[in-house]
Amino acid sequence: MTREILPADPSTPEIVSDPQAIRAAVVAARAAGRRVGFVPTMGALHAGHASLAARAGTECDDVVVSIFVNPTQFGAGEDFDRYPRRLADDCRLLGHEGVRWVFAPESRTIYPPGDATRILVDGPARRFEGLIRPGHFEGVATVVCRLFNAVPADVAYFGAKDWQQTVVVRRMVEDLGLPIGISICPTIREPDGLALSSRNAYLSPAERQQAVGLHESLLVAEQLWRNQEPVDSIEAAMRAAIEARQIRLDYAALVDPVSLEPLDVAGGPAVALVAGRLGSTRLIDNRLLAARG
Amino acid sequence: MTREILPADPSTPEIVSDPQAIRAAVVAARAAGRRVGFVPTMGALHAGHASLAARAGTECDDVVVSIFVNPTQFGAGEDFDRYPRRLADDCRLLGHEGVRWVFAPESRTIYPPGDATRILVDGPARRFEGLIRPGHFEGVATVVCRLFNAVPADVAYFGAKDWQQTVVVRRMVEDLGLPIGISICPTIREPDGLALSSRNAYLSPAERQQAVGLHESLLVAEQLWRNQEPVDSIEAAMRAAIEARQIRLDYAALVDPVSLEPLDVAGGPAVALVAGRLGSTRLIDNRLLAARG
Numbered sequence: 001m002t003r004e005i006l007p008a009d010p011s012t013p014e015i016v017s018d019p020q021a022i023r024a025a026v027v028a029a030r031a032a033g034r035r036v037g038f039v040p041t042m043g044a045l046h047a048g049h050a051s052l053a054a055r056a057g058t059e060c061d062d063v064v065v066s067i068f069v070n071p072t073q074f075g076a077g078e079d080f081d082r083y084p085r086r087l088a089d090d091c092r093l094l095g096h097e098g099v100r101w102v103f104a105p106e107s108r109t110i111y112p113p114g115d116a117t118r119i120l121v122d123g124p125a126r127r128f129e130g131l132i133r134p135g136h137f138e139g140v141a142t143v144v145c146r147l148f149n150a151v152p153a154d155v156a157y158f159g160a161k162d163w164q165q166t167v168v169v170r171r172m173v174e175d176l177g178l179p180i181g182i183s184i185c186p187t188i189r190e191p192d193g194l195a196l197s198s199r200n201a202y203l204s205p206a207e208r209q210q211a212v213g214l215h216e217s218l219l220v221a222e223q224l225w226r227n228q229e230p231v232d233s234i235e236a237a238m239r240a241a242i243e244a245r246q247i248r249l250d251y252a253a254l255v256d257p258v259s260l261e262p263l264d265v266a267g268g269p270a271v272a273l274v275a276g277r278l279g280s281t282r283l284i285d286n287r288l289l290a291a292r293g
Numbered sequence: 294m295t296r297e298i299l300p301a302d303p304s305t306p307e308i309v310s311d312p313q314a315i316r317a318a319v320v321a322a323r324a325a326g327r328r329v330g331f332v333p334t335m336g337a338l339h340a341g342h343a344s345l346a347a348r349a350g351t352e353c354d355d356v357v358v359s360i361f362v363n364p365t366q367f368g369a370g371e372d373f374d375r376y377p378r379r380l381a382d383d384c385r386l387l388g389h390e391g392v393r394w395v396f397a398p399e400s401r402t403i404y405p406p407g408d409a410t411r412i413l414v415d416g417p418a419r420r421f422e423g424l425i426r427p428g429h430f431e432g433v434a435t436v437v438c439r440l441f442n443a444v445p446a447d448v449a450y451f452g453a454k455d456w457q458q459t460v461v462v463r464r465m466v467e468d469l470g471l472p473i474g475i476s477i478c479p480t481i482r483e484p485d486g487l488a489l490s491s492r493n494a495y496l497s498p499a500e501r502q503q504a505v506g507l508h509e510s511l512l513v514a515e516q517l518w519r520n521q522e523p524v525d526s527i528e529a530a531m532r533a534a535i536e537a538r539q540i541r542l543d544y545a546a547l548v549d550p551v552s553l554e555p556l557d558v559a560g561g562p563a564v565a566l567v568a569g570r571l572g573s574t575r576l577i578d579n580r581l582l583a584a585r586g
Contacts (some may be wrong), residue, residue, distance in 0.1 A: 019470055023472065031324065059314070070559075074433060111468075112467055114416065114464070114552075115468045116414050116415040116416035116418070116464055116468065117412065117413070117414050117415075117434070117465050117468035117469055118412070118413045118415070119410065119411070119413075120410070120411045120412075120413055121409050121410050122408070122409040122411070123409035125409070145469055146468075146469055146470050149469055149470040149472060150470055150471070152560070171409055171410060172410050173403055174408035175404075175405060175408045175409065175439075176410055176438055176439055176442055177312055177403075177439050177442040177443055178442055179316065179442060179445070201572055208321060211350055239367065259407075274316070292390075
């Protein structure tokens with residue numbers, strides 16, 4: 001059987017597992033004048049990821065999507081083992097978005113034998129998810145830095161749904177002087193407002209109904225924010241909206257969108273951050289609130 | 294006065310302070326097919342640094358030397374404030390070595406406002422200098438990563454005199470997948486064996502005489518190693534040689550050259566590491582010992 005008999009489907013991304021091979025491909029593309037976009041993911045792709053790949057496709061000549069379930073960002077007892085893995089489905093979805101390369105490394109190439117290096121981001125990484133998931137953002141910063149070295153793209157795309165993650169990644173990129181642009185793209189939602197997340201698959205039908213409470217709390221926050229209500233009252237109303245759906249509250253806060261510290265200017269801009277649990281599933285969501293007059 | 298009247302001396306390196314400018318220059322040189330070498334330093338250059346620049350010059354088309362006294366690798370009470378700074382002299386020396394660019398950044402461009410990111414290297418960074426100078430290697434790893442992003446050279450040159458530093462840098466480069474080669478170059482010594490160091494300038498004439506004790510201890514170690522003496526005896530003899538010169542001993546150890554852990558194979562190879570103090574001056578030295586039969 002010769003190669004000519006089975007030409008590659010032009011809509012099928014090329015799967016690359018070797019970091020040096022994907023790096024060489026990206027370097028060559030850029031040397032040829034092509035703009036390269038990068039979407040780092042943990043797989044189990046949904047329409048939110050597809051929107052990132054689509055945005056990258058409109059802005060770049062070539063798009064790389066990485067699929068790597070990063071062990072260092074999961075804590076003990078979290079869902080690393082059961083996190084959904086479905087590479088074939090993921091590649092099909094990415095083929096529809098015109099993605100050129102899927103970078104699916106093995107763990108031992110991202111964390112080589114004797115690995116002893118971690119990247120710590122203080123400040124915004126210490127709050128919210130950083131308190132509830134110790135070591136999570138250390139794992140995120142460490143893997144994103146390694147992925148950026150393997151995929152030296154012009155720009156990387158992240159979803160706004162993980163707002164604190166975008167803050168931590170942008171902080172790291174500025175501090176280390178990493179030569180890559182960061183583009184934050186809008187959260188994609190179900191018709192009832194639930195933010196798309198690979199973890200939504202864990203929800204029972206009843207929990208799926210309750211889960212909309214997170215988004216409801218953000219709509220409440222936005223309305224009260226526009227009505228010039230004080231931050232304390234808004235946070236109380238967010239908590240009430242979440243608990244009205246029997247979601248176990250982790251936090252509901254209105255903070256500065258960059259520092260994630262309490263607002264020092266009452267007029268904002270602000271970000272409303274929420275997190276809660278349904279059964280063994282943790283969900284997070286957020287909404288940016290424009291400065292109010 | 295026009296530019297033409299004062300042409301740049303071809304042996305004078307161009308001083309660049311902006312990280313983005315030096316990055317653009319290095320990227321352009323490499324895109325034009327030139328091999329670029331990089332020598333990171335803290336200035337106060339001596340013949341050891343010159344030998345690194347000279348080696349880079351023989352192996353590369355263009356050489357960048359950075360001069361940056363990195364605050365994060367000095368502990369409280371160490372010599373950050375009195376560390377010698379003499380940029381004009383340094384540039385003259387580097388001109389003789391044909392260095393093309395001196396990258397001399399301001400601290401606020403290496404550590405931008407709000408900086409919150411640090412790189413931690415565990416394992417080999419925990420021992421010896423890491424114990425005596427807490428946070429030192431965190432500062433070294435952090436600044437070297439940032440310098441490598443500003444100066445994306447083909448290869449970076451480090452002196453073997455700071456052996457543990459070379460181990461930590463190589464560990465970080467492998468772990469993060471940084472796209473740069475690391476070349477370790479021999480220690481340059483005074484005629485009596487004292488390793489060149491910018492800190493030798495702190496020594497009084499009497500201390501300068503005593504300082505040779507570190508090198509003497511390494512020669513003792515090498516002789517006993519060749520004589521098949523056990524590690525314990527060799528370390529005891531090293532300590533005795535150092536203390537015979539009234540140097541206050543920090544450590545004298547024979548360990549694995551890569552892990553810096555105790556030798557698990559008695560035959561080596563090994564590295565002898567020594568550190569001690571004369572007055573307020575700390576000095577370190579080392580010697581690689583080839584595997585013995």
